[in-house]
Amino acid sequence: MIRSAILGASGYVGGELLRLLSRHPGIRATRLFGDSKAGQRLGSVHPHIGGVTAALEVARFKPEALDGIDLVFAALPHGESQRWAETILASGARLVDLGADFRLHDPQVYATWYGEAHQAPQLLDQFVYGIPELHREAIRSARAVAAAGCYPTATILALKPLVDAGLVDPVSLIVDAASGVSGAGRAVKEGTAFNTVDGSFAAYGLLNHRHTAEMEQALGGTVLFTPHLAPMTRGILATCYATATRAMAADEPLQALRAAYAAEPFVRVSDDPPATKWVSGSNGAVVTARYDPRTGRVLALGAIDNLGKGAAGQMIQCANLMLGLDETAGLTAEGVFP
Numbered sequence: 001m002i003r004s005a006i007l008g009a010s011g012y013v014g015g016e017l018l019r020l021l022s023r024h025p026g027i028r029a030t031r032l033f034g035d036s037k038a039g040q041r042l043g044s045v046h047p048h049i050g051g052v053t054a055a056l057e058v059a060r061f062k063p064e065a066l067d068g069i070d071l072v073f074a075a076l077p078h079g080e081s082q083r084w085a086e087t088i089l090a091s092g093a094r095l096v097d098l099g100a101d102f103r104l105h106d107p108q109v110y111a112t113w114y115g116e117a118h119q120a121p122q123l124l125d126q127f128v129y130g131i132p133e134l135h136r137e138a139i140r141s142a143r144a145v146a147a148a149g150c151y152p153t154a155t156i157l158a159l160k161p162l163v164d165a166g167l168v169d170p171v172s173l174i175v176d177a178a179s180g181v182s183g184a185g186r187a188v189k190e191g192t193a194f195n196t197v198d199g200s201f202a203a204y205g206l207l208n209h210r211h212t213a214e215m216e217q218a219l220g221g222t223v224l225f226t227p228h229l230a231p232m233t234r235g236i237l238a239t240c241y242a243t244a245t246r247a248m249a250a251d252e253p254l255q256a257l258r259a260a261y262a263a264e265p266f267v268r269v270s271d272d273p274p275a276t277k278w279v280s281g282s283n284g285a286v287v288t289a290r291y292d293p294r295t296g297r298v299l300a301l302g303a304i305d306n307l308g309k310g311a312a313g314q315m316i317q318c319a320n321l322m323l324g325l326d327e328t329a330g331l332t333a334e335g336v337f338p
């Protein structure tokens with residue numbers, strides 16, 4: 001059994017990691033770390049987690065606590081992993097990091113979008129970008145993975161095969177994506193309070209959301225990205241538009257998606273537009289696409305659970321690959337519907 005530690009165990013992604021690991025045949029959550037909730041038993045921090053895990057205590061992280069740990073999942077606020085990555089990797093443990101700290105290969109691009117200098121640029125080339133459908137072989141041999149952001153995962157899965165097949169102009173990409181409120185984390189904020197989001201639908205981060213850089217790095221183009229907050233707990237739906245490189249059959253983009261994902265265990269190509277509820281609670285992604293001859297544009301959509309394929313599920317999928325386990329281990333549950 002692989003012994004794992006979770007940094008950020010008391011947050012939303014930490015809770016989802018614990019839920020998924022409770023059914024994982026090869027990875028056990030052994031040590032749990034948090035910040036303000038350090039000292040509390042997990043059962044009170046995450047009441048949805050039971051069994052022996054509920055009795056574990058959330059502790060404050062110390063490097064000595066990595067003794068005997070094979071794998072570290074880090075689900076920390078941006079910037080925190082830069083402080084600890086060197087220590088974690090020196091311990092011999094593999095690292096799957098979900099913060100944005102190691103996703104962008106170029107530290108200058110990081111500084112531009114995150115407004116601060118990168119604190120560990122020497123480690124950047126040790127991290128593989130964590131979308132298994134794009135970088136499966138590199139992830140298998142990696143000691144460190146920077147799991148992709150939630151909006152980028154939905155967007156890249158919908159658009160990347162179309163860019164790779166030369167069907168769309170990569171400098172013409174427009175992405176409107178909506179997220180459930182759990183995407184903003186567990187901390188109480190006015191912008192995500194019930195009275196703010198219930199019955200409302202709002203755009204935010206106009207022209208400068210940091211996930212733009214991640215999408216552009218993966219897609220090799222220019223992206224105009226507008227995130228939205230939707231009155232739901234989980235889910236991301238990315239609606240993407242691009243200029244077609246030529247006239248084509250209406251279903252040619254759909255066929256490109258089918259070819260790209262034919263052997264993928266977690267990506268389903270749908271004739272119909274996907275809904276976030278199709279993948280709620282699962283590691284699934286559903287994508288579709290069409291060519292519109294009237295406007296000469298390609299329309300592509302991707303739906304994921306931000307806490308599943310957009311976070312904890314993808315982290316476990318990457319860890320399974322790094323550890324030589326079945327890629328789907330612990331991740332086979334279907335979505336919760338309705």
Ligand SMILES: NC(=O)C1=CN([C@@H]2O[C@H](COP(=O)(O)OP(=O)(O)OC[C@H]3O[C@@H](n4cnc5c(N)ncnc54)[C@H](OP(=O)(O)O)[C@@H]3O)[C@@H](O)[C@H]2O)C=CC1
Pocket residue numbers: 007008009010011012013014033034035036037038075076077078080098099100148149150182183184185186187306307310311
């Ligand atoms: N929520 C989502 O859907 C997604 C989140 N992410 C990213 O994953 C990371 C975690 O997200 P999420 O779980 O939603 O966030 P939360 O705010 O829910 O949880 C943050 C976690 O980090 C801990 N923490 C906060 N500050 C520190 C610190 N200085 N040192 C150590 N631990 C600290 C918190 O501990 P405590 O609670 O004890 O104070 C908590 O366990 C973030 O980088 C986020 O952007 C990425 C994709 C999707």
Ligand SMILES: CC(=O)N[C@@H](CCC(=O)OP(=O)(O)O)C(=O)O
Pocket residue numbers: 098099100148149150151179180181182183184185205211227229
């Ligand atoms: C709804 C909401 O607020 N979402 C977050 C993004 C989710 C996230 O966790 O960002 P990373 O994937 O980069 O870590 C935001 O827009 O900042």
